[in-house]
Amino acid sequence: SGDKKSFQHSSRLIGPVVQWLFPQMPQEQVEEVVFYVRKGAHMAEFGVLALLCWRALRKTRHGEPRSWSWPDARNSWLLVLVFAVADELHQTFVPTRQGSPWDVAIDCGGGALALWLLWSLGRQQKWW
Numbered sequence: 001s002g003d004k005k006s007f008q009h010s011s012r013l014i015g016p017v018v019q020w021l022f023p024q025m026p027q028e029q030v031e032e033v034v035f036y037v038r039k040g041a042h043m044a045e046f047g048v049l050a051l052l053c054w055r056a057l058r059k060t061r062h063g064e065p066r067s068w069s070w071p072d073a074r075n076s077w078l079l080v081l082v083f084a085v086a087d088e089l090h091q092t093f094v095p096t097r098q099g100s101p102w103d104v105a106i107d108c109g110g111g112a113l114a115l116w117l118l119w120s121l122g123r124q125q126k127w128w
Helices: 007-021 027-057 070-091 101-124
Strands: none
Touching: 007 027, 027 070, 027 101, 070 101
């Protein structure tokens, strides 16, 4: 949420790497790649948060493994929603940042995607 993760700062890191990998790419396309890398990072961060919340909520009791629980997944996603809203709200107070409902949607989408992938993998591996 802070200034160091603003577009101006992160594009200074991602942009040169993209330009080094693709020296003929026009600057407009480089900025587009930077945009999508940043949004992908948001999705990944909040996906990891969702998985950590899910893990915390479904902690085994007395050593007994627990099967998949939709309420645990829902509560994990709701925690992701709360963190995403708080993150965007905080960004409205940082001069170089701005809060966006679209970013909340991207963050929540990353959390939902991670939980769905976990559920799918668990069904495939017959964990639950």
